[in-house]
Amino acid sequence: MKSTMTRKQRLEAIKVAGYHDDRRTATRLYIEGRLSLPAMQEAFAKGAQARAAGVPCSCFECKEAIAERASALLSAASGDRVRAISDARAIATDADTRGAAGFWHGVAQSLEG
Numbered sequence: 070m071k072s073t074m075t076r077k078q079r080l081e082a083i084k085v086a087g088y089h090d091d092r093r094t095a096t097r098l099y100i101e102g103r104l105s106l107p108a109m110q111e112a113f114a115k116g117a118q119a120r121a122a123g124v125p126c127s128c129f130e131c132k133e134a135i136a137e138r139a140s141a142l143l144s145a146a147s148g149d150r151v152r153a154i155s156d157a158r159a160i161a162t163d164a165d166t167r168g169a170a171g172f173w174h175g176v177a178q179s180l181e182g
């Protein structure tokens with residue numbers, strides 16, 4: 070089956086793989102797309118850099134996960150606001166989710182305000 074991804078979409082997908090440190094997926098995308106190795110490596114590195122810089126991941130799964138977690142946190146806040154604020158701060162510093170630290174600090178701030 071021929072892939073319908075454009076080169077740009079493929080590079081974006083490799084960037085997401087870089088964000089997730091998923092070399093297996095990046096390699097598959099590289100092989101299927103006949104990209105140059107430097108182009109693949111650059112896209113992968115950009116994803117890793119975005120994560121290190123605290124930029125939220127642009128992939129659908131990550132956006133969904135953030136939205137679900139934020140909505141759960143906000144509904145919990147009506148029962149225990151102080152707890153919800155400390156939970157948001159904890160999520161911001163957690164190793165798995167700190168890529169979106171700015172977002173979670175924003176949630177905490179809006180609950181404080």
Ligand SMILES: [Zn+2]
Nearest residue numbers: 126127128131
């Ligand atoms: Zn993601």
